[in-house]
Amino acid sequence: MTMVFNYGREIREMASGTEVFDMRFAGLDQWSDADFLTALWEGQIRAVAAVGPMIEPLAHAAADIADRLLGGGRLVYAGAGTSGTVAWQDAKELGGTFGWPEDKTIVLLAGGVDSAPGVFNSAEDDRDAAQNEISRHNIGPKDAVIAVAASGSTPFTLSAVQAANNAGALTIGICNNADGALLTHAHHGIFLDSAPEVVAGSTRMGAGTAQKAALNMLSTLVMNKLGRLFDNLMVGMRAENIKLQGRAVRIVCHIAGCDGDGAQAALEQSGFDIRCAVLMVRGQTLRKAKEILASVNGNLRAALEYKG
Template sequence: METEHPSPRYTRIDAWEPREILDAMIEGQFAAVAAVRAARPAIEAAALAVVQRLARGGRIVYVGAGTSGRLAVQDGAELTPTFSWPPERLLLLMAGGDDALLKAVEGAEDEAGKGAELMRRHEIGENDVVIAVAASGTTPFTLACLREAGRRGALTIGVANNRDAPLLTEAEHALFLDSGSEAIAGSTRMKAGTAQRVALLMLSSLVMILLGRVYEGLMVDVQASNKKLARRSERILARLTGRATEEIDDALRRAKGSVKLAYLLLEGHGLGEAQAALDAARGHLRRAVEALAGGPAAIPAKPSDSGRAG
């Protein structure tokens, strides 16, 4: 496996000057991003498939072990505060459970039976999306999750850094990240980890944009769970409408914190009319705006293509 293979280039890295070591590791990060760029067509295809499942009410399920699992959990955990993704439609499954997020749990990644059992316990089904991440592409726990999810009809996405690994060959959508060997052989928290982090970020962000949770480049589905995010909601509306703080605060109060609904209120629409437009557009603000203006989005899109107009 390339991720485990020592590179002759780094054989004497411990004898190099500190600046040389840092330069080499920085170059590795650029290589990791280049690996994600090469996987762009696969990421795009996977995102479009994800949108179709989620439009039917499915869940996003992240699974992994060790570093890969922590990166997967990190990506998933950010979906609710950033995009208001419903917590009940998100599962973050880590080999070894929550304890493994902070420390290594010996043998957890080898528990294939546990992985399959989790898929059954959570009743993973055909509307769900399972994103399985493993640098090696062979981790028993992660592979078992993917296999059982596939048997149960879920959309499966495999993310791995070794070509033709089982996680890739058995997934419906394979994201191969060709990051190569590490400066510290086998330390996949380095290049491989960066490539995984970027790929997951690209995939989830594209999905959320396609689902209409971004408007004019702004996080209009932001969940104002603290003062900083409440101020962000105000700034978003100020940027979109140019209205005064008092008007914005009143609209947010009437909209119970919903930036999308507050925006439509500030644009002069009644509360009932605005809510109905958002409901008909399945939460897509741009479609709701066009529908209220009598434009092309007046007729809601079918579920199968509901994510294609951000």
């Protein structure tokens, strides 16, 4: 009995914050449905609240990322398992929401983005695969790498950060463990204190929610710095369906001060490019609108103030 106890204690001491067995939830499997769901709900609230103390670090990271991207760099996401999937989801939304080019976004997901369920578990230990991906994509000084790992010690993710650092890229590490090596290996360490999980070790829950909130905030601020918003409007948005085309008309009306017919006409002429349409309503030709936007890195506010 003594040997088993000592071994168990050693395991508990080695476990990261996301792996801790929180005895507040002892007997969880026998709780009432309402109490069970309440515990999960409170865990989600704690997870989102964990992002609050990281506002300033996230702002610093966003500023550095934007500088790299304005210099022609690419935005790279790296991760494994749930953390990698959360990172991939953030990357996937940038094109439709902000018009960020797909060729400027890279996702390094352990096992690959097309992996079948279950592949993630073993792929996260593959350090060589991460290094090879950094090399294959020619990640370099212009690029920014956002690496996400709940434990902060996932071999694939740490290896990607180390290789990116060696290549001169900017690195941001997001993890949910105060002792995670990712926090010190990356140029910007973002610690999300969401642990321990209600269901011990199930980082798709609290840790995943905190990561999603942090990535939402980080990438949105980056895109704002790149001029992809005007007021709180998505002027870089791709209007690829009826709902979004209706939204595009309303955005152009709001910014340009025109009626719906004028906005619709300008959007149709511009291929539903909101920023070009606004400038066209204000009197520019499509060709001139594109030239102005190119000269100010696509920033609509700067384009509206253009005096050239």
